Structure formats: C-alpha cells, structure tokens
Amino acid sequence: MFNLPVAFKPQPYSRQTSEKASRLRGATVTEGVCPYCAVGCGQLIYTKGGQLIDIEGDPRSPINEGTLCPKGANAFQLAVNPHRVTQVLYRAPYSDKWQTKPLRWAMERIAQRVKETRDADFKARNESGRLLNHVKTIGTLGGATIDNEENYLIKKLFGGGLGVVSIENQARI
C-alpha cells in the first residue's frame, strides 16, 4: 500500500468551505403529519429563530420511511406562502371589495350574528309536538382537513350547545 503525500498535508480549505454544512444543523425539529391525504406520512418540521425553514419526510415513520409525494414535499410552501391571508377580511353586503378588520371585532360580530339568527329560528317542538330543540338556518361544513379535537369542539359547541343540525364535513364529496 502507498499513501499519497497530499493526504498528510494541511489542506487549503477556505473558511466558507469548512463551514459548509446542512442548513438544518442546529434547527429545532418538531414531529408533524402531512396535511394532505389520509395516508398519514410522518414529517419533520425544522425551525430556526421561530422561522420555518424546511419540512422533510420522517425517516422513522413506518408508513412513509422518510419519503413524501409531490404534495407532501410541498408542505413547506403551503405554510410559507405570500398568498396566505394574515388579517381578518370583511365583505359587507353588496360591496365589491374586502376591508381588513381587527380579529376581536370579527369575533364579536360573528357571535352576535349567530345569536340573532339562532334566537329568531330556534324551534323547540314541531307542529305535532315532537321534540326538535334545533336551529336549521345555521350550518357548518368542513372538518376532514383540520384536527380531530377541532371536529369534536365543532360538534360539541354547534350541535350540543347551540342546537345546529346541519354539521357536515367532506364525507359526502
């Protein structure tokens, strides 16, 4: 065997070269789950300084073993996206434009709208005296793209609390 003499000499690395590393080094890693289809691929979410810097497939997940499909690989752009709305938008009846509004204003006005509608249309019994205890002019739609706990709270508040019957999700589409 022989060794090339160059292997024993100090190498002329630049500082930039010696600092080369994965940008993920030192990042905070959080375990996520892909938000798209129902396969349930594990994802690793990398943040630095409170900023999202990357999302990768979780190599430990027995479902996807680190792989992601094109949509799963797009999870980063789904969150870090200039088209995302970050303020409350409000469209008045018959208006042709959005207005931005404070969150607190919107929450209060929505609660008010729910109460008005419910108070006007709540029915305790039908014509033949059967129990209804419902309001059928308010409805909710969606749930399959949010979390289970949120679904549970929707059903509990709107169904169990307010008497809304038309609580629905993507199961029919």
Add this chain to the structure above:
Amino acid sequence: VPGLGASFGRGAATNFQQDLANSDCVLFMGTNTAEAHPVAFRWPMKAKEKGATLIHVDPRFTRTSALCGVFVQLRAGSDIAFLGGLVNYVLTHDKWFREYVLAYTNASTIIDDGFRDTEDLAGLFSGYHGDGHTGKYDAREGRWGYEGSPAHDGEPPAKKMLKEEPGIQGHDLQAGTPAHSVPRKDMTHAPEGQPPRDPTLQHPHCVFQILKHHFARYTPEVVSEVCGCTPEELVRVAELLCANSGRERTSAIVYALGWTQHTTGVQMIRTAGILQLLLGNIGRPGGGIMAMRGHSTIQGSTDVATLYDVLPGYLPQPAADQEHETLEAYVDHEGMTSGLWSDFRKYIVSLLKAWYGGAATPETDFGFSWLPRVDADYSQLAYFDRMARGGVKGYFLFGQNPGGGGPNAGLHRAGLRNLDWLVVLDWFEIESAVFWKSDPTGPPPADIKTEVFFIPAAAAPEKEGTLTNTQRMLQWHHKAMDPLGDSRSDAWFIYQLGKRLKELYAGSSDPKDQALLALTWDYDFDEEPRLPDGTASRIEGEPDLEKVLQEINGHKLDETDRRTGRPRLVTGYSELNDDGTTACGCWIYSGVFPEPGRNRAKDRALTENPVQPEWGFAWPDNRRVLYNRASADPAGRPWSERKKLVWWDEAQRRWLGLDRPDFEAAKPPGYRPPPGATGMAAIAGDQPFITKPDGVGWLYAPAVKDGPLPTHYEPVESPVGNLLYPKQTCSPTVRMFEGPLNRLSHTPTADFPVVATTFRLTEHYLSGPMSRFNSWLNELQPEMFVELSPELAAERGIVHGGWLTVRTARTQIEARAMVTRRLRPLRVEGRTVHQIGLPFHWAFAGEVVGGNANDLTSLVADPNVSMHEAKAFACEVRAGRLGDHPPGPTVRAVRWPTRGPVPDTPAAAQPEGSFEHGH
C-alpha cells in the same frame, strides 16, 4: 364507509397500509393508488417484489395499471356487475373457503321466507315503495330480517316515522338496522339468542342459497356486455383471486373515491365485502379491504362526527320521533341485545356527561333532550339545495370549499350567494371566499347580499392535535411555531366563539339556552404554552387540545387521580358506565389517553414487531387488523404458519399474537353462550365480528337502505340501459334534487352519449385550495385538461393539445385535450361507448385557474350516505372553446416563497443562488 360497516361491523379500513406488503394478490379497483396515494403504493409494490400479483380494474389506464401485472378496462359505473361476476365465479366454481365461510359468516343463517330478491321482482327487493326512481324500502314489510327475529312476524309499523325519510340516520351503519324504523335488534336477534342456521347450506332461504340465486345472472358473458371488458378478463381476475386465497394465501382489495362517488357506492363496497368473506380474507394479514381516503382526517372527522346524523362514536343523532323522545326510548330502539353495541347506553350517557357535566343527571335524563333532533336530510347536498332556494341564513366553512369542490359547484355558489352571512376559515382566498367578486358565471357584487367574514387559519405547523389516517391510526402532530399575524387555529376560533356566546347568553332562563349554558367549556392551559424551542407562545386564548383529547378518551368521575387532582382517565371503553359515573366524548377513541402524560397518539417507538403497535394509536383499543380473531381457525389455531397473526394460547388461556386481539382476551375458542345470554356473553368463542349482534360477517346485510344484497344499476346519467334488469335502470332509492340549478339527463340518455369520470392528480389536491396557490405544484400541473381516446378525438375533430368543450345537463366548461390511449372505446350493449376523464382540481381562484369539472357534475344522492355521482355521468364533447374567454388567475404566481437568509445559519450553509431566483 358504511359499505364496510354493513358487512363487518365497523365502518373503517380493516387492515393497515404496510400490511399490503404481506398480500399474495391485490385487487385495485375504484382507486388509482400509485398517483392519488403514491406513498401508500410502496407497500403493495413490496408485495410485488416478493412475487404477489397486482391487478388494476379501472376506466382509465394509469400509473397504477402500468405497475400492475393485470389491467382490465371497464366502463365507469359498472363495478357491481364486474364484482358480481367475481362472486358468481367463486360460488359456481366452488372456490369459497368452506371452513371460514361456515364459521365466520352468516352464510348458513335462514332469512324470513317472506323476503323476495331482485331476481323475483325484476330488479327490486320486496318492501319497495315508490315509482322505481326515487322510492324507499321498508325492510320490515319486505321481510328482510332473519328468520325468527321479532321483525319476522311483526306487523308493519302502524304509523309513519320520520326515520323512514330518505337520508335520516343514513350514515349510521355500524351494525344493526338503524336505516329503518324497526328497532335495530329486531331484524337479527332471535329470542333464544342465535338466529336459526342450516350448516348444510341447503335450506332454500339460507343466505348461501339466496346469494347463489342472486348472483347467478352475473356470468362472464353478461358482465362483459355490461362492463365492456372481455369474459376472459373477468375469469382471469377471478382465477387469480381464488388461487391467492385460502389457508396459505391472502388477497387484499384496495379502493378509494372511485367506488364511493356513485349512487351505488355503498353496494360496490358491499360486493367487495361479500367477495372477501367468501374467500376468507377478512381479519387476516395481507387480506382485508383498504379504503384509501382522501383527507388527512376524513376518518377522524367521521368518527368524532362532524356529520348531521351521527354523534361521536357512531351513535345516531336523535330524530324527531317518539322512539327518540327520551333517553330510555332511544337506548331501547338503537341498542342491541348482543355484541359490542349492547353497551349502547354506556356510550350515550358518557357522552352526555362529557358535554353537559354536572347538569347531566338522571333527573334531567342526562340532558338527552338538549341534543338537536333530525327531522329531514341536513347532509351537505340536501342542505345546499335548501340554501340555493334561500332557506339558510348563516354558514361556517372550516377548511372546505363547496364553491369550487361541491358536486354541481355552480349550485353550491348559488347557495353561498343566498346566505345572510358566511364565515370562512382558510389560508387563501379560495372560491368559497371570493365567489361574490371573482366567479365568472355569477352576478355582479352589487347583486349579492352575503356578508362574508374571512378568518385567516393557522397552517399545519402552527397548530397541534391528532389526525386519524386511512388505517384508523391517530397521530399527534406538534406545533412548531406560532401562527402568522392574526391567523389562528380553528380550535382557537371555536373555543373563543363558544366563550363569547356563553357570555352573550349568560343569565338566560330561556329553556332553549340551557344546553349552551350547561356545556362544559374549559380548556385553558394550566401553564403558559411554550413552543418547541422553549420560547413562550404569543397567542392568547389557545385551548389546550390535550385536555380535549382527554375528554374524548374519557374519565371516571367518581375517582380522583392523585397526580392531577382531577377525575381519573379511563384506560378504555370497557371501563365506561351507564349511570353517570363516567364521561367519554367518543367511546371508540377511548384508551388514546389512558393516564396523565401518556398521549398515545404521540407514541413514536419502533419495535421488532412488524405491526409497529407503538407508533400512534389505532382505534379501537390499538388494534391494527380488525376482526383478527378470524386469522385463526375456529379452534384458535392460525390457518397456516405463513398467515399467522393472533391465536389462542391454551397454556396461558389467552389470545396472543403480533397484533392486539380484536376479541375478549380470555374468551376461549370453545366458549358457547348459555341460553338467554346478552351482551358480549352472547358472542361465541369462534365469532370474530364482535360488533355484529350474531358475531359473524354479513354476506347478507338487512341494514342497508338500498337492499340487503348488491345489485347492478346504471348511474343516474348513463347512455346505456340496465342490461341485467331492463325494467330498473337506476337504483330505485336515489334522491335527485332536480330543478333549474340541477338539471339531469336521465338514463338512458341520447343527448349526452359520452361517459365522464373525474380523477385526482398526484400534484393537486381537491378543488385546489391546498395546491393552486402553490407555484411548485402549479409548475408541475399548470392547466386543466381532459383525457380522451384518439377514436373519440377523431370523431369530433379534436386535436391533442387543442381546446375542447365538455357539456352536461348543468353547464359546459373548456379544457385542453389530452388525446391518449389511456382511454379506449368500449363495446357495451353491442355498440361503441366512449369515456373521458377529467381531473377535478381547477376553478376560478388561485395562481392557475381553469374549467371546473365539479361544475359539470350533478346533485344526486345515494340513499345511505347522501353521496353524489362524480365518478360516472353523461356528457357531450366538441372541439373548440367557450364563446367568452374566462378571466385569468386571481393572484400572481410567486415562485419562491422566502426572501431572507435562513436565521442562525452561517453564510456558507445558506441555500445557494439568489433569493430572487426565479423572478
């Protein structure tokens, strides 16, 4: 997935995805797994590497077909005919798994001799009321029940009950007969316990003989006429499935929305269930039926029940009927005498305790009267029909886009325009948020009254909680960072809205407000929440979702956990009581949070066990393969060494195995219920389908609204008639919301001779809310197109890459033509039938916009689950564009989402190139 619930007892995929690697043969039908669920498709590919045969049956040749050993092209909407042909082959060639079928299915059960099959009544079952198009069945009058069951000699109900209305309790098919006015137990429960059976299978009214009779006309020749495939193709698929099923081998069936989006979808899945039961493939490794679902927690949202007709855990939403007026009547009507549903009262009382807390007492009937009653169909389809007519005032959208993705989306937008107010929680300005200003088919904003609130939603990494994937597994996803700006999690919004409403109603003595005031609503964090990097969250008022998951899991209210000072968490649903001493928000999820600090949805441990039981938590009770008692023979021994999963260990007197047994752990195989036994004690030691009152899989299911056995009917819109039952073109129980906004072209239609089917692309998601605002995906799939065959293109003068227009009875859209041999003309009814395929991802809002396939589809609903029919409808195609060109994108494409460098990272480790790259 009520098709699965009706056959096996639980409406969920039977096995887990990695288990497909253990299959000897996989039939993909109604799914393009390779493109719609690419990562899941790795597992059958591993099976293929080990020598398994993969089969694809589909209207289009796709990447799934390319990777399968066998591909059969069939006409969209003819699936029951094809599957019926497979069932008929298995029966006539005596290829069914005799020991399995005799012990584990209701093949030997004797049915009421008053029952009449579609063979006897020209395509209808007994008990039908209607005009042949939009009627309904009365199962009691039709005598669908088991011989000797109370419904057998019962008189038809004296009065009309609301529950007979189409759609009511439609979704609840976990077990029993909730689809009908008959009490659930009355169809299948004999007074002496087990229903009468004939183990020789010779009795003319036993299920096996009814089944043989029913499917006899599904011969390879007839199937070929209906489906457009050759008889040889059907026989080949049948031979492969039979050769790969039995003691030593197992076959799996995989389906997706290609089966569900039909007016006969439930029955397609039922036929697959019959086939898998006959071949002995349920409850076994490499077997089962995998439902490949489309949304990250579509399973979970159905379990926890954001559906109008079910409460959490598949308890029926009470109806405005005498039978549901009181808790007592409701339990009596909906509970079962035997099997897991005999504990019905425990589940509903524990739910009421979870919701109404201290106000739920025996004196108040546990608050049962506060639950809103169902008196009509309030499913999405029926509700938008009502909305479009002006009958709805306020609406919330939690991450769903009916204005782009609803069937007949134009009607859905007309509904949104008719609201007084609308709240949209989303990330982007989707169609349902900007319908008032950007819909090219809509009126000007000055004519639209709807007040719209857009609440920006937190992105997935900005929130936490559980998602239930397609194999029933709950996985917690952790919050990595705070939401941007004023965006908030949906949980924050619901929690804060609830708090405000409670304040608005505080002090009210009006009876209608007492449910809200009694509602337990306290999920504040005990300690200030922190982000993973240790910094404090800036969001105020976020609910602690682990507290919500604990409520879902359940508590023992009369025991205090010394560690927390709070009621003790239950370890599973077997701990629940019916006297108000337990609370549980969703009984099937019980066990997910068995003790403080132990959230099993967070489990991420890998073990030597290939089932990987410590990764996530699968309902029920962390069982990964449902009905896995059936992986052992009646005596408790594995059917074969090669296919062992759980077995009876005589020395330990317990069921053991790789998976958690889906059975009472200490019930020996030889256990026989004593006379008069009830509850789980009524289930014998060799009856694996424990949620069924008779403990066996249902070849014959008297619980399904459109019939106890699957029958081929044409789609509502089809260019050909029904070759199998000429008098009965479509399913006789479909609901059609016909009107000016929803015109139909009824079967057999001559005006619209081309069969259309919709499909999902790998690069896009649904109607585009999560993909068409994303340049990386838009670059991969930039434009709407329609797949059609060279023959159809030549007939209509359409060229590849050029424009074409597709027209249905609703509307017309334009798209680019993708002329491809992936579709080919089929010979059906002795003539040529063309098919086209449309991706359903484009609409008018986003970086890329285009013709919306969902505008073409119709609002029709199957009787069981109110599902529409986007997978088979009638259309006409022509060359050229629409007259007036639609406006362009609503937002400008942004190719790279970030500008600044990665924080806390040396310059040398920054991504190379300019951040302005691409601009």
